[in-house]
Amino acid sequence: MDFLNYRSGKLYALDYPVEALAEQYGTPLYIYNEDYIKNRWIKYDQALNNRKHLICYAIKANSNLAILHSLAKLGAGFDIVSQGELERVLHAGADPKKIVFSGVAKSVTEIERALNVGIKCFNVESEAELYRIQAIAKQLNKIAPISLRINPDVDAKTHPYISTGLRENKFGISYQLAYDVYRAAAELSHISIEGIDCHIGSQLTELSPFLDSADRIIALFEQLKLDGIHIKHIDFGGGLGVCYKNEQPLEIVDLVNAISEKLVNYPEVEILFEPGRSIVANAGLLVTKVEYTKHQDDNHFAIVDAGMNDLIRPALYNAWMNIIPVNKHESNETPYSYNIVGPICESSDVLGKNRQLAIKQDDLLAICGAGAYGFSMASNYNSHPRPAEVMINSLEHRLIRKRETFQSLWDGETI
Numbered sequence: 138m139d140f141l142n143y144r145s146g147k148l149y150a151l152d153y154p155v156e157a158l159a160e161q162y163g164t165p166l167y168i169y170n171e172d173y174i175k176n177r178w179i180k181y182d183q184a185l186n187n188r189k190h191l192i193c194y195a196i197k198a199n200s201n202l203a204i205l206h207s208l209a210k211l212g213a214g215f216d217i218v219s220q221g222e223l224e225r226v227l228h229a230g231a232d233p234k235k236i237v238f239s240g241v242a243k244s245v246t247e248i249e250r251a252l253n254v255g256i257k258c259f260n261v262e263s264e265a266e267l268y269r270i271q272a273i274a275k276q277l278n279k280i281a282p283i284s285l286r287i288n289p290d291v292d293a294k295t296h297p298y299i300s301t302g303l304r305e306n307k308f309g310i311s312y313q314l315a316y317d318v319y320r321a322a323a324e325l326s327h328i329s330i331e332g333i334d335c336h337i338g339s340q341l342t343e344l345s346p347f348l349d350s351a352d353r354i355i356a357l358f359e360q361l362k363l364d365g366i367h368i369k370h371i372d373f374g375g376g377l378g379v380c381y382k383n384e385q386p387l388e389i390v391d392l393v394n395a396i397s398e399k400l401v402n403y404p405e406v407e408i409l410f411e412p413g414r415s416i417v418a419n420a421g422l423l424v425t426k427v428e429y430t431k432h433q434d435d436n437h438f439a440i441v442d443a444g445m446n447d448l449i450r451p452a453l454y455n456a457w458m459n460i461i462p463v464n465k466h467e468s469n470e471t472p473y474s475y476n477i478v479g480p481i482c483e484s485s486d487v488l489g490k491n492r493q494l495a496i497k498q499d500d501l502l503a504i505c506g507a508g509a510y511g512f513s514m515a516s517n518y519n520s521h522p523r524p525a526e527v528m529i530n531s532l533e534h535r536l537i538r539k540r541e542t543f544q545s546l547w548d549g550e551t552i
């Protein structure tokens with residue numbers, strides 16, 4: 138995270154002392170770098186400058202309105218997986234014609250709403266969904282633009298919880314069935330076949346799974362073409378990994394070039410990507426305060442005010458996230474190998490294990506790479522209000538979501 142640096146032992150995010158931000162906005166606190174987010178999206182966009190394309194930010198990675206608005210202003214498209222995300226992104230100013238709708242469980246109301254606002258495409262994940270969309274579109278007297286999300290049955294070589302492209306996953310339509318489902322779709326009165334879609338997993342660091350799935354998608358594309366089914370766009374999904382520790386993910390431009398190279402002979406085909414993590418992960422940090430240190434036998438705990446309710450990745454996926462001090466002490470503190478744990482009543486409430494740190498009560502720590510699947514997966518478990526979120530850029534810092542109040546914890550409840 139290039140925008141983080143130490144000056145005289147104090148951590149800065151861009152030109153803002155993190156300690157001062159924490160003082161002003163409180164902890165736990167999410168901080169995001171707007172310039173970084175924009176630049177990452179622009180990298181995808183520019184790599185495809187020479188052909189028709191649309192980069193649809195997968196908003197589940199981080200759906201704060203300020204982030205969505207900032208990307209919408211650049212001309213971004215969006216990948217959504219629920220009506221909540223649809224309403225959110227419309228509220229942030231997105232162009233409906235640039236929205237693609239993924240997700241395995243689209244309800245009748247969700248489909249109606251998406252048809253009424255006129256989205257770019259439904260990424261259909263089952264045959265049953267296709268027939269539901271046809272029926273609703275007929276009722277509303279609209280033509281539904283669709284692509285089928287194909288499960289190319291490739292191993293993404295990532296954590297099983299974030300691998301989605303294998304035959305046994307619940308996502309998409311199996312490669313073997315895809316051709317027949319397209320043939321069936323072509324016969325439906327209120328369906329317009331627009332594209333082919335895939336998304337094989339998340340935090341991919343190697344190129345080969347992307348290329349393998351591209352090959353299978355292109356084979357299907359050609360087969361359909363022979364049959365008179367003309368595909369206008371191919372959506373290669375998201376999934377590009379980032380560096381949390383020492384991973385060496387592909388550069389955005391290398392991924393995009395390798396894929397578009399596969400389609401040089403089809404310049405008329407629009408290319409879509411749906412990146413989430415690779416846009417926002419390393420734009421964000423979570424600042425947390427050490428409430429207590431606790432030393433028992435050989436166990437050293439730093440008990441902090443952020444927990445798995447604020448940032449679930451370490452507990453859910455065993456993800457390793459870098460944890461660094463906000464003030465490096467000149468140090469009279471004894472360094473220990475700490476387990477950094479949160480306030481939640483679960484043994485899995487761990488943010489980091491065996492971190493060599495010289496810290497004391499009331500110190501601040503920054504958890505890096507927290508921009509993706511951080512706040513968007515946060516909950517109120519143990520009745521903790523969710524943290525505040527702050528946006529920084531070269532000009533200013535500003536609150537983009539206020540810390541939840543205690544009152545908000547029981548909003549909508551009655552005795």
Ligand SMILES: *Cc1c(COP(=O)(O)O)cnc(C)c1O
Pocket residue numbers: 195197198216218239240336338339340374375376377411412413414415
């Ligand atoms: C989650 C998801 C994405 C984004 O994945 P990242 O790994 O965050 O890039 C893209 N498309 C679909 C369908 C998804 O479910």
